[in-house]
Amino acid sequence: MSKQTPELNLVDLNAGQPCCAPISEQRIPAETAALLAPAFKALGDPVRLQLMSMIASAPDGEICVCDLTPAFDLTGPTISHHLKTLREAGLVDAERRGTWVYYRPRPALIAQLASLLAVQAPVG
Template sequence: MSKSELSLTSVASPGCAATSRVRPPLGAEEAAEFAGVFKALADPVRLRLLSAIASRAGQEACVCDISDGVDVSQPTISHHLKVLREAGLLTSERRASWVYYRVVPAALQRLSHMLAIEAGLGVTA
């Protein structure tokens, strides 16, 4: 049996009783996806921008509406919005000379669902 094939019980310390799994853990690919989303959300400015958009009617806002009160330059705001868009948390649409951003509810629901499962809240599909 190779090291990668060893079960957790065979590498446990003497006297350590292994517990049984109740569900499979995250796989490498899924963990990498979630890590990208968490990385996008880990910046306070990005979190504030996402919240500012989500707090608007229809979870949509013009970039001109969400930059008020955020003490960074417009190019920096644009960069942060791009990161949130690339993480799949926002979509954008140009209307005349303004860009409107909208929250992607399914992305937040997927993240919430994963966290609820990891917290052991017994979430069902």
């Protein structure tokens, strides 16, 4: 039996409306928490957080797995496992070109996570 992750219903971030109220302003609904938790969990691993950083900061908006793997002292299959976890969490998209796979960030989900964690410093 395969694990199926629920489809995230992303808010159009170009519509001028915030996608989520920050957790410092209101409690998030259980359904929203359940949908966003896998992304936070995926980023909770140091290697995946580094991979996400490399993918999100790629100069051309995408990066080849051939450029990601040598940056770590891990085997190719281990890196592939971490990338699969990021993909399944909805944080990145992947496209196979020949023998290589290229990864791109999914900015809408990343922006939702960031806006959820946005906390205003008290004025004073």
